Amino acid sequence: xxxxxxxxxxxxxxxxxxxxxxxxxxxxxxxxxxxxxxxxxxxxxxxxxxxxxxxxxxxxxxxxxxxxxxxxxxxxxxxxxxxxxxxxxxxxxxxxxxxxxxxxxxxxxxxxxxxxxxxxxxxxxxxxxxxxxxxxxxxxxxxxxxxxxxxxxxxxxxxxxxxxxxxxxxxxxxxxxxxxxxxxxxxxxxxxxxxxxxxxxxxxxxxxxxxxxxxxxxxxxxxxxxxxxxxxxxxxxxxxxxxxxxxxxxxxxxxxxxxxxxxxxxxxxxxxxxxxxxxxxxxxxxxxxxxxxxxxxxxx
Amino acid sequence: xxxxxxxxxxxxxxxxxxxxxxxxxxxxxxxxxxxxxxxxxxxxxxxxxxxxxxxxxxxxxxxxxxxxxxxxxxxxxxxxxxxxxxxxxxxxxxxxxxxxxxxxxxxxxxxxxxxxxxxxxxxxxxxxxxxxxxxxxxxxxxxxxxxxxxxxxxxxxxxxxxxxxxxxxxxxxxxxxxxxxxxxxxxxxxxxxxxxxxxxxxxxxxxxxxxxxxxxxxxxxxxxxxxxxxxxxxxxxxxxxxxxxxxxxxxxxxxxxxxxxxxxxxxxxxxxxxxxxxxxxxxxxxxxxxxxxxxxxxxxxxxxxxxxxxxxxxxxxxxxxxxxxxxxxxxxxxxxxxxxxxxxxxxxxxxxxxxxxxxxxxxxxxxxxxxxxxxxxxxxxxxxxxxxxxx
Numbered sequence: 001x002x003x004x005x006x007x008x009x010x011x012x013x014x015x016x017x018x019x020x021x022x023x024x025x026x027x028x029x030x031x032x033x034x035x036x037x038x039x040x041x042x043x044x045x046x047x048x049x050x051x052x053x054x055x056x057x058x059x060x061x062x063x064x065x066x067x068x069x070x071x072x073x074x075x076x077x078x079x080x081x082x083x084x085x086x087x088x089x090x091x092x093x094x095x096x097x098x099x100x101x102x103x104x105x106x107x108x109x110x111x112x113x114x115x116x117x118x119x120x121x122x123x124x125x126x127x128x129x130x131x132x133x134x135x136x137x138x139x140x141x142x143x144x145x146x147x148x149x150x151x152x153x154x155x156x157x158x159x160x161x162x163x164x165x166x167x168x169x170x171x172x173x174x175x176x177x178x179x180x181x182x183x184x185x186x187x188x189x190x191x192x193x194x195x196x197x198x199x200x201x202x203x204x205x206x207x208x209x210x211x212x213x214x215x216x217x218x219x220x221x222x223x224x225x226x227x228x229x230x231x232x233x234x235x236x237x238x239x240x241x242x243x244x245x246x247x248x249x250x251x252x253x254x255x256x257x258x259x260x261x262x263x264x265x266x267x268x269x270x271x272x273x274x275x276x277x278x279x280x281x282x283x284x285x286x287x288x289x290x291x292x293x294x295x296x297x298x299x300x
Numbered sequence: 301x302x303x304x305x306x307x308x309x310x311x312x313x314x315x316x317x318x319x320x321x322x323x324x325x326x327x328x329x330x331x332x333x334x335x336x337x338x339x340x341x342x343x344x345x346x347x348x349x350x351x352x353x354x355x356x357x358x359x360x361x362x363x364x365x366x367x368x369x370x371x372x373x374x375x376x377x378x379x380x381x382x383x384x385x386x387x388x389x390x391x392x393x394x395x396x397x398x399x400x401x402x403x404x405x406x407x408x409x410x411x412x413x414x415x416x417x418x419x420x421x422x423x424x425x426x427x428x429x430x431x432x433x434x435x436x437x438x439x440x441x442x443x444x445x446x447x448x449x450x451x452x453x454x455x456x457x458x459x460x461x462x463x464x465x466x467x468x469x470x471x472x473x474x475x476x477x478x479x480x481x482x483x484x485x486x487x488x489x490x491x492x493x494x495x496x497x498x499x500x501x502x503x504x505x506x507x508x509x510x511x512x513x514x515x516x517x518x519x520x521x522x523x524x525x526x527x528x529x530x531x532x533x534x535x536x537x538x539x540x541x542x543x544x545x546x547x548x549x550x551x552x553x554x555x556x557x558x559x560x561x562x563x564x565x566x567x568x569x570x571x572x573x574x575x576x577x578x579x580x581x582x583x584x585x586x587x588x589x590x591x592x593x594x595x596x597x598x599x600x601x602x603x604x605x606x607x608x609x610x611x612x613x614x615x616x617x618x619x620x621x622x623x624x625x626x627x628x629x630x631x632x633x634x635x636x637x638x639x640x641x642x643x644x645x646x647x648x649x650x651x652x653x654x655x656x657x658x659x660x661x662x663x664x665x666x667x668x669x670x671x672x673x674x675x676x677x678x679x680x681x682x683x684x685x686x687x688x689x690x691x
Contacts, residue, residue, distance in 0.1 A: 011416070011417070012417070014414070014415060017415050017421075017423055020421040021421060021423075023421070024421050064419070064420050064421075065419070082419060084527070087527045087528045088527075089418065089424070089467070089468055089524070089527070090416070090417060090418055090419065091418060091419040092419070093419075197484065217480055217481045218479055218480060218482075219484075220481075221481060221482065221483045221484065222481040223483075237480060239479065239480075242470055242471065242472075242476070242479075243413045243426075243428045243470035243472060244428070244470065244471070244472040244476040244479075246480070250480060251480065254480050254481050257481065258481075275416070275417055276416060277413075277414075277416065277470075278413055278414025278415055278416060278426070279414070280414065281413065281414065
């Protein structure tokens with residue numbers, strides 16, 4: 001069965017945007033922002049359910065960027081200098097290493113059905129790169145990510161998507177493999193490579209200890225996928241950086257073409273965090289991801 | 301050698317006065333807004349500013365008054381820059397919402413799409429290109445004519461560049477079809493066509509209109525220039541197409557970017573007087589003219605020296621901090637640049653970028669010190685030059 005899901009940070013609604021702005025200006029309370037975030041969360045879950053997505057995401061609606069929650073909940077880490085995120089007009093706060101990194105307080109698990117939800121976390125190597133290499137990927141995997149994943153697993157997490165926005169651009173699959181060995185055996189892992197041409201690293205990742213690799217097919221040509229790839233490919237077929245709405249029929253045709261490369265499996269997903277488009281557009285894209293999945297299932 | 305004299309300029313935007321913001325938002329002005337209009341009107345000796353104060357105090361500011369409010373805001377900004385002592389001025393972009401929306405909201409071919417996060421709880425509005433962009437006429441001629449009529453200083457007109465318009469927009473027209481699984485070459489070609497259309501059909505008509513109206517200096521702003529390093533050639537193409545055949549000084553402003561990606565491509569900029577770059581943001585606040593004293597300047601200035609083109613608009617004021625640079629710090633930054641380049645004629649001075657994020661009190665102090673520091677540097681250089689002759 002073809003699976004589909006939408007990991008990463010989901011955009012905030014205009015109401016939540018306004019609430020957070022008002023909070024910064026002292027015009028509302030944190031409780032009011034939390035209430036609006038809860039409404040956003042419920043609406044995002046409903047959109048995924050309606051679309052028929054296989055696994056549910058919480059949209060990381062409280063996350064300011066991919067690294068911040070873990071950095072703020074860990075001894076020895078902080079997050080401060082504003083740093084451009086890849087080639088976007090969006091910024092994250094680079095991780096500062098001020099001592100031995102150790103997760104102090106895991107991020108709470110979302111209120112989602114046990115066994116039906118996924119979590120998104122930075123890959124150990126991406127996390128280390130966000131800290132400018134001041135701490136090793138292996139140390140972050142063992143002392144920060146592993147306890148977080150264990151907490152998620154106990155709360156019924158079915159899949160962990162390790163997002164690595166730097167790997168496709170900078171390489172380093174070998175170093176990544178060593179750090180992944182520090183993570184718990186379960187749940188299964190997807191290594192997602194957002195917003196980058198994955199063709200150069202896919203061969204190296206064939207042996208990585210993950211069950212699937214997420215590829216941005218708006219930055220990666222179909223020609224860049226090796227034939228008979230031994231891992232499942234999570235096809236980033238929804239463009240999270242474009243306001244243009246995808247045609248489910250075109251996605252279905254693309255999956256057919258990808259199938260001819262004979263990878264170990266194919267799932268459908270977004271090519272990165274949907275927070276790069278406004279929320280109404282993101283919601284529509286979730287719907288189209290679901291329709292493409294349905295069309296493919298019916299054709300099969 | 302003739303006497304050294306460095307022209308000083310602003311880059312673009314200033315914060316909008318609270319009375320201007322509230323008037324346009326339809327919000328009630330309070331006493332502090334009116335006091336600000338009175339204080340700055342008096343400090344800057346804005347002619348007949350009492351009329352503005354009286355209008356604001358009356359509480360009768362309606363839709364019909366907004367063009368007049370814009371004129372007052374522009375006049376205040378011009379006077380602030382003049383009083384700070386700048387040689388080249390504009391109006392602090394008082395009539396523009398912000399640099400991207402100003403263009404996307406005027407040109408055909410763009411449609412607003414909503415709000416996207418920049419960082420933390422900061423967001424920006426983003427539009428999509430849905431057809432080849434175009435305009436029915438020049439956008440900023442009236443704005444320029446107002447400035448021209450209200451200052452005897454030289455005027456430099458800042459305009460958003462074609463590449464930045466492309467990079468900050470969604471693309472629903474040029475490379476949407478067939479994007480899934482498509483090649484990098486195809487994507488690049490779509491972006492090239494987008495940049496070219498904006499340059500030729502949106503910016504060039506504006507540039508021509510401005511020059512016909514008497515503008516002598518056009519500054520193309522490209523803050524996105526090195527966001528995608530392999531697309532710097534598109535920045536150059538966009539500049540050349542947007543200023544093609546125009547008889548005026550032309551320059552480009554870039555900031556908060558990886559400048560190493562600019563060369564050798566910027567050697568292809570046609571008739572570009574200078575690149576106005578941000579430096580102070582990355583520099584030390586300690587005095588000194590050695591390379592180790594000026595970490596924000598050395599690396600990039602070496603590229604200017606090595607390649608010899610274009611000249612440099614040296615950012616000597618940090619726009620992201622309320623720290624008011626002492627005149628001596630500005631002096632040392634200038635002296636270091638001149639010493640490294642070996643030619644004072646290649647240097648003009650400006651803040652790192654537009655000062656819209658700073659309060660006017662801070663802006664004024666910073667600009668006054670920028671001008672004073674410039675005079676100190678000129679004094680040092682002229683004295684050093686005169687000394688051997690005196691012997």
